[in-house]
Amino acid sequence: MIREGDALRFEGALDRAAAVALWPQVAGAAAVQRIVLTNVTTVDSAGLALLAELAARLRAGGAAPHFEGQPAGFAELCAAYRLTPDLEYPG
Numbered sequence: 746m747i748r749e750g751d752a753l754r755f756e757g758a759l760d761r762a763a764a765v766a767l768w769p770q771v772a773g774a775a776a777v778q779r780i781v782l783t784n785v786t787t788v789d790s791a792g793l794a795l796l797a798e799l800a801a802r803l804r805a806g807g808a809a810p811h812f813e814g815q816p817a818g819f820a821e822l823c824a825a826y827r828l829t830p831d832l833e834y835p836g
Contacts (some may be wrong), residue, residue, distance in 0.1 A: 746770055747793065752779035753799075759785050759792030771799045772793040775806060781812035793822045793832075 746767050747754045753774060757763065758782055759782075780796065782788075788796075796812075812831055818834045820830070 751755065751777060752781050753777050754781040757786060759788040761789060761791035764791040764795040767795060771795060772800060777803055777810060778808060779811050779813055780828040781813045781814065782816050785816035787817045788819050790822060797832040
């Protein structure tokens with residue numbers, strides 16, 4: 746994960762191993778508006794959980810994070826968990 750101004754850029758596979766390694770960095774993220782996934786090759790349910798928690802924390806802090814890019818598996822997992830592409834539950 747790379748911080749670039751108002752963006753967090755993720756790269757490679759966003760799977761269980763990556764989620765465990767990234768959690769300490771993500772937990773302290775603030776003032777992020779964009780979550781860039783264009784260089785993520787695949788995402789599993791653990792990666793989706795990490796991203797959903799990140800988005801929820803940012804929204805709780807007053808941000809409106811926007812996701813850029815959809816790695817393999819992202820849309821299917823969002824549909825399976827009934828999440829919007831911005832990882833919110835539809836109201």
